[in-house]
Amino acid sequence: MARFTTSDGLSLHYEDEGDTGAQAVLCLAGLTRNTRDFNFVAPHLRDCRLIRMDYRGRGLSDRDADCMNYNIVREAQDAVELLDHLGLKRVVLIGTSRGGLIAMALSLSHAERLAGVVLNDIGPEVSAEGIARIMDYVGKTPDLPDLDTAAERLKAVHASDFPGVPLERWRAQAEAMFEERAGGGLALRYDPELRRALVGQAGAGQGPDLWTLFDHLSQTPLAVIRGANSDLLSEATLEKMAARHPGLIARTVPDRGHVPFLDEEESLAAIRAVLEQAK
Template sequence: MNLNAPSMSHFVRGRLKLAFFDEGDPNGPPVLLIHGFASTAIANWVHPGWLKALGDAGYRVIAIDNRGHGVSDKLYDADVYHPWIMAEDAVALLDHLGISEAHVMGYSMGARVATFMAIAHPDRVRSLVLGGLGIGMVEGVGDWDPIAEALVAASLDDVTHQRGRMFRAFAEQTRSDRQALAACIQGSRDLATKEDVAKIEAPTLIAVGTKDDIAGSAQALADLMQHAEVVDIPNRDHMLAVGDKVFKTAVLEFYKRIEHR
């Protein structure tokens, strides 16, 4: 498989038109991918080589453009971006495709959405991969209001907040609707409780870059969970960890162990 962007399809949930791709081996075990904040299915999973890696390994690879992102519908009300709402979008995609259960992998905000999906719909999640988010899942990941402000500033030149500049530049690179992203960053920060995380029975792999200053400790999150293991992604920050070979190798080995149980 090559790294060319696949064509996107759409399905409707309520009044919302949501985009996704469905690639790889149609008869292989399904993997549902949920991208991070300000990213897209293509930017998060195709360009960094995940579609190729999973497709070549025989998986059916499905990825959603979260509401407010990519070519899915854009909304400007923060209250429609809670992670449990986006988790229902992901479940609706599985319903649309007639898939009863999938491996679910999310990165950063997508890891939060995947976790809420595993909490609400444990029967739909065969395994869980959480990239770019550790104990920040339950303790928070700092003040993101400056990022919302950076997204709607008149120009990148007006943004002095370092993390705000990083996400503003990324949003411009992905040609995102910055107003929708500002609403999303305000609405999607709900924390999972330690009690809910402890109830997750799905085998879980938590992968965080050793230079990631956003995610929080992967081991601290794993210690709360029933069946979680950790992989450290060496010398990678939050933005660069997603495409790392160590991460991909760990996920493929994790899936292989689950498939051969």
């Protein structure tokens, strides 16, 4: 584990594992997630230099006094500053949900830094249903006594979109998302002010055209992984993405919603295909 300081003075946590001479892979997590988002795929990428970063306000990184800095543009800049800190010119980027949006933003501002991109259950169109589900939980601490109970709740809530996932996997997921308080109960592993940032940014008007950003990936080796039961990335959107990017590697993971864990056979095949093209 290590830290670096951003250009605006925040200390951000990152992890850098593997041979420094191997293909560098930068992993960017979901909206409220952290470096643990990639614990399941990490054992499958031991031949790579695996780099993970906690966004500002998430995981072990500093919280920002101005929550409006919890935005994709600033987080993309933080990612570039991490690459500069490590002396890396180009990486393969695996972006889960929010991380995929950051990858698309980087395709416009720093395309030369992207040797390849894997988008995990995210695209240029995000369903209203998925956004509503996210806003239903962001910034809210679950009223649960411990991680074991949280694991049981996750398993029950996701029984239909993640059928057959064992409780031990949900226990690991719960530990990645929450921490137990000394006096009992759970705490979020991110700044709850993230919710206020999302609400404020939504009220600021229409954001950038994500299809335009996606089109800037046309010359980049690209894979999209979709959970078959996803409520955020539809099958129709994935088809449109494939039509606009003829070289797109598209894989749908059965029995997964938003988001696949990335250690599924289909996910690993997509990641490996991009790594091969990025050589």
